[in-house]
Amino acid sequence: MVEYRIDRRSGVATYLQIVQQTKQALRMGLLEPGDRLPTAREVVEATAINPNTVLKAYRELEREGLVEARRGLGTFVRATLGTGPADSPLRGELADWARRARAAGLDREDVAALFTSVLKEHFEGEDDR
Amino acid sequence: MTKDTALEARLLGKRYGGRTRGWALRECDFALPAGRICALVGPNGAGKSTLLALAAGLLRPTEGTIHAPAREHLAYVAQDKPLHPRLSVADTLRMGRELNPGRWDDTVARRITEGGGFSSDTLVRELSGGQRTRVALALALGKRPELLLLDEPMADLDPLARHQLMGLLMADAAEHGTTVVMSSHILTELEGACDHLLLLHDGKVRLDGSVEELLAAHTLLTGPIADLAPHTVVESRTTGRQLTALVRHEGPVEGPWDTAEPSLEDLLLAHLRTTEGAPA
Amino acid sequence: MSTLALKGPYWVTVRQYRRTLWLAVAAVAVSLAVIGGLRIWDAQTPEIQLEDGYRIPTDDTRAYETLRLALEYGSAWLLFLPLLVGAFVAGPLVAREFESGTYKLSLTQSVSPADWLRSKLLTATAVALLTTLALIGVFRIGWSRVSGTYGLGWADRGSYEATGIVLFAYVLAAVAVGALVGQLIRRTLVAMAATGLVMGVVVLVLGTFRWSFLAVKTATAPAGPTLWTPENGLTMETGLLTSSGAHFDRLICWEEAARTPGTDATEGLWGKVEAQCQARHGVTTQYVDYHPESHFWPTQLIESGILLALAALAAFAAFRVLRARHP
Known part of the structure; x- marks a missing residue:
């Protein structure tokens, strides 16, 4: 089960935060196919956000084929995302790169800035919106 | 009023006392779809409490009409959270059951009073402001209303209780499809919770619509000073050669500016700051 | 006081004003204790046996x-009962709901405003009538x-009402x-005072005019020894006729007697002078206008x-005011 944390000051739409956090949980293997997502009631009771926002986020996840709603039972995970958790080769390469960056004297913020700018360059136009 | 509309006003007006007094509310026209969580905002004296009291059936309109569910199907929590001071909390909840036969849900009411840090034997007059709010909300939600009218519901609560009660409120709305109208000054609280907005100023409706649509219809732009036509300017400020403006756009915004979609707070503040807010 | 059998707004009213209920019960109990106690004390005090067989209490029988x-x-306190009841209904029962804002709570429940007011008034009426009955019983x-x-x-006054x-x-009114008044004046204390005043005026005015409802009976007798009011009646007027x-x-001959020297010293002289004077003026008849005791119940009705x-x-x-203000 995931627990959503809503940051009202982030500037990111609330329903997108739920979508992103669900995807993150799928990538990290915290959610697996067959797992049930918390009900809208459970989410809003914990986060004090609008119920329709949760439903909108779940509809978005459903549209992307990641979850499916089963009437009267809840919303369940259908698929997993990305290449999986810790043992993926891409993660290994990124870890290598981070080690080299550190060895070259870059600090945490330098690395984050560099990473963000590369992300921006390669994923232009796919910005979540 | 159709089945999908929870609250509808047509040319609604209210004037207190004689003809010499001004209008507390005038020419209000709106329809609130059922199932929405509506934020009722506006400066002090804008007519928020009057509108809620009219919706609750406590006042008669001076002119126009307001359609709300029947008394049995709505709940109202006034700003001062009126409760009978000499009744205990348990008696107050029993009162809810006695006055709403066949509707009362004790489980819901108790879920709200629990965690308030008081026993059910406590007399209402011994409760703190926040605890009173809890009991008043319990009484309102225990009735299982279709329409819940809350006048500044969270003002007396500490942030923790506010978050918890707002969560319970939203959970109840999620479970039963309750329509909620709440007036509030706490903009951050409204940001995530409300999906509908009703902005009052000087007794008139200035903005009315779904939050999503309202945000999409406005653009926040910064850049060089230039003519903003054909867009409707809600608010604009110039600092040196820099222009910051919130506009209600007509077609795409093209020009030398950086544009962004405003947050709910940007939108509200811009409209509250200008006396002639763009009519919706 | 059992509130188990009560339902809906009646339960709420009784629960809300339970202290007043206990106060009413206590007032009855105290008055019963006082009057009952005095009766017992009085019964234990010996009476004087008169020679003709009558027994009367002595003048110095303190009980x-x-x-x-x-x-x-x-009996004077019983006259205040309508004032107290009116003030309670106007103030704590009705005006306070408007003054403190709790009407916003009461009038938005499933119970209609008319049912809400009706439950308050019927409860108040029942309690007030029972208390009145009990106090009248104690008085008797x-x-x-x-x-x-x-x-x-x-x-x-007092005995008549009680x-x-x-x-x-009076209590119903x-x-x-x-x-x-409680609805018109939405301030607890002002409404209490106003209602007390109104009921006080009603008690006074009706008390003054109640003996004008029915025509008086008149008894006449030849001038001479004083004509006493018959039928245990309430004397309204006495006078002389020529x-x-x-x-x-009557004053004309009274003054003549007073002017005559020696009437205040000589036994029987005053009466003689007065009688002679009246005869000289042609007075033949004396009369009494009165209400016989049989007028008690018709006047009450x-x-x-x-x-x-x-x-x-x-x-x-x-109820009209309530409906006009609260749809």
Whole structure:
């Protein structure tokens, strides 16, 4: 089960935060196919956000084929995302790169800035919106 | 009023006392779809409490009409959270059951009073402001209303209780499809919770619509000073050669500016700051 | 006090005002203890056996005198009952809901505003009538011993109200007037004072005019020894008539007797001078206008009728005001 944390000051739409956090949980293997997502009631009771926002986020996840709603039972995970958790080769390469960056004297913020700018360059136009 | 509309006003007006007094509310026209969580905002004296009291059936309109569910199907929590001071909390909840036969849900009411840090034997007059709010909300939600009218519901609560009660409120709305109208000054609280907005100023409706649509219809732009036509300017400020403006756009915004979609707070503040807010 | 059998707004009203209920019960209990205690004390005090077989309390029998005093005060207090009931209904029961804002709570429940007010008024009426009944019962316990003595006759203020049905009508009118005033003046204390004032005026005015409801009976006798009011009646007017039937001012001969030297010293002279004077002026008849004791119940019924009409009017207006303000 995931627990959503809503940051009202982030500037990111609330329903997108739920979508992103669900995807993150799928990538990290915290959610697996067959797992049930918390009900809208459970989410809003914990986060004090609008119920329709949760439903909108779940509809978005459903549209992307990641979850499916089963009437009267809840919303369940259908698929997993990305290449999986810790043992993926891409993660290994990124870890290598981070080690080299550190060895070259870059600090945490330098690395984050560099990473963000590369992300921006390669994923232009796919910005979540 | 159709089945999908929870609250509808047509040319609604209210004037207190004689003809010499001004209008507390005038020419209000709106329809609130059922199932929405509506934020009722506006400066002090804008007519928020009057509108809620009219919706609750406590006042008669001076002119126009307001359609709300029947008394049995709505709940109202006034700003001062009126409760009978000499009744205990348990008696107050029993009162809810006695006055709403066949509707009362004790489980819901108790879920709200629990965690308030008081026993059910406590007399209402011994409760703190926040605890009173809890009991008043319990009484309102225990009735299982279709329409819940809350006048500044969270003002007396500490942030923790506010978050918890707002969560319970939203959970109840999620479970039963309750329509909620709440007036509030706490903009951050409204940001995530409300999906509908009703902005009052000087007794008139200035903005009315779904939050999503309202945000999409406005653009926040910064850049060089230039003519903003054909867009409707809600608010604009110039600092040196820099222009910051919130506009209600007509077609795409093209020009030398950086544009962004405003947050709910940007939108509200811009409209509250200008006396002639763009009519919706 | 059992609140188990009560439902809906009646339960709420009783629960909300339970302290007042206990106060009413306590007031009845205290008055019963006082009057009952005095009766017991009085019964234990020996009476004087007169030679002709009558037994009368001695002048210095303190128990009897205390009982009389308690009843004189008690009957005065009973006259205040409508004022108290009216003030309670107007203030704490109705106006306070508007003053403190709790009407916003009460009027947005599933119960209609009319049901809400009705439950309050019916509860208040039931309690007020039962309390009145109990207090009248207590009064009668004492009154049966001292009735007819000075200040406690059948037509005396206090006794008259406390021994008939008219006090119930006063209490009913007080509830209705309180309901109206409480809504018109939405301030607890002001509404209480106003209702107390209105009911005080009603008690005074009706008390003054109640002996004008029915025509008086007249008894006549030849001029001479004083004509006493018959039928244990309430004397309204006495006077003298000349042979032609004209009223004769008693003062004329009284002054002549007073002017005559020696009338205040010589036994019987005053009466003789007065009688001679009256004969000279042609006075033949004396008369008494009075209400016989048989007028007690008709007067009670007429007065109660007036009060019930007032109660009905005030109650109707109270519900109209409520409907006009709260849809």
